[in-house]
Amino acid sequence: MTRIALEPYFLHQDQVQSLLGEQRTEAARARATRRSEPEAALPYVLATELAEALSSLGVRELARCVLEQDLRTGQVVGAELDFAFQRDREQDTPGFKPMSFTAMFDAGEQVRVTGMFNSARTASSSAASSLAGARRAYLIGTVTNLRAAQIELRPVFIGIRSFIDDDAAAGGLTPGARVYPSDISQFNGIDFTSPFTEAESEAVLHVPEGVVKHAFAGLIGESYVPKDWGGERSDLYTSRVFARGHQVSAAWLFKGPSYPRAMDVRALGKNGDQIDRLFTEPAELLVLQHCHQIKPSVVGMMDAYAHDARRPRSYMIIDGADTGRILRSLGMLPAIPAGLPLQNQRSAVPGQAELFPRDY
Template sequence: MKDLQFCINSYYLNIKLLNSIFDSTVTLNIQSNLSHYKEEYQRKMKTDLLYIDETIKFIQENNIPDLHELILSGKVSDNILVTYQKSFYYKKFKEKKSNRESIKFHLKHKEFSNLNIHGTFATEHFTCNTAYTNLSGRYRAFFLSFIESHTNEEIILKPILIGDRLIQNKNSANTFNVSLSNEIKPENIDEFHDISKIEFRSIDDKVALNTLKGIPEKEIKNRLASIIHQNNIPKDWGGEKSDLFTSHLHINNERISGAFILKGPAKFEPMILSSLGKNGDQIVRLFEEPADLFILQHCHYITSAVKSMMEAFATRHMRIRNFMIIDGIDTYRILKAYNKL
């Protein structure tokens, strides 16, 4: 897990805007590296790669925030840089008209349905012909953007980079060796491996959730802790960053640490962001733990908005942090697999 890094397959790259945010020495170094390439197509390809590498470093070193996080915390402001990875809707291309066409895009977000997030970009900054296909209609992409302006009802973005954010092995020269997710499934944890013996199709959701509903929250915590051989179970108090922290987890026999948020059946309903405190601040605190894996468990269903926030925090600042979602059905499968029901 520690040998992974982000890479970006770009479709849109506004080099003029990047030069405006980079330190002058960065731009000079890029130009120096490009001096070795005489052919125009080689210079173009290398230019994009060098600027993408420096952009990733810039996001990491300057802790560029995720737009999702800023909206929830009420810290949106004009002329700041943000990252965002969502499915945006773009004006559809019927045909390629010119290299200077202005394209409108917008975001439909269930969680922020009263907020119009939109912007425009020019095709002259496209890095490849594939951009005309992918950035047309609906497409999930990674953005680095300025917030050009905002009100309570609207956020206007000015993109600097648009592309696919991928995960790559640092030790592999093969650029195709990528994974699209840093979400770990329960069956990938050695201590939960037997969950695979309890197939989804064998479970009646209603029966499973009702079974969990009758188990006290403290007991859910104790049973999960016993499965991972964690004997030191802290008492709940208001200031904890996680409900359970352990160094006893393993993936393929590799030892890792994990921080849990454990939500029993006390509030027996699908988990939404407000289930995790104001602005989902329990997730904020969870990711302050020095853990290798961040785990959110609930005894009911977990909504997509919550999963999106976990994913946003697990990839914020272009740093890869692994996360896991254990909903009520997987909680039931784990407990049943290890004879804890």
């Protein structure tokens, strides 16, 4: 079983207790009174109670809400981002030590996240040093203002979020974690550290998406490969993947030569809805494959969906280089004539029908 743990740097006790409700708050206070220093322990006990309640409270990932265009003022959201924290000492008043923060993320366009909180409410004196300068942190907060490409949050919690697998001794996947192609047992014979040339990258762009899908299905041992249709949530669903030695279910989204360039969020349908549909599949592992580079903004969006407190999952990214290494191991990477300038190589490569005579 996987659970979420929260370690607080900042915690607004009144707002957290309001979120938790009377019953959970009383349970947390009762646990704190059993500690040697109840007042010092209370922020940490409240954070533990908040972590246990996140799923039932419906706290969604901010990036996912933006992508789905489902964000409103007053909504409580969570975001794990690279924040820049700044103390504004000139605005200090008794009991109030303002600290502002900013962060950016890409949801098809750059979105700026801003806000301010009272640093006098840090969970401990040592936590203050963790809220200085640039720091990756998990923030839970209320949306107080929405403007064009800017979101203002009032923090309830800032700190560290961890996904803890109580069955970790048994191995397997940890929800929220990124899985790499080298973790897949069916890819054991492939050297993902081997050099991959510019010509080979070009060759990948000549392999039809259907061929890649069937090749991957064959490696995995999945016999049932559905035909593409407009309402699909994924291109391939299988329960035959072995990741880190354990059999898991996996849903795959393939993106082929129809998009022969670096993938950004906009390449994945209107508002990136192909990611959203992929994560509606009942799979433990969600896989995104592309014939070219996959930009960090897409990886970040996959990560945000994977960390959704309501149902954390694992995800895997297979870009054009790793796709090429897999195809090369199968002898399916078309040869590019040597000595030609790269811009002329496309015209020198045989057509898809000649390279791949089977009708996929």
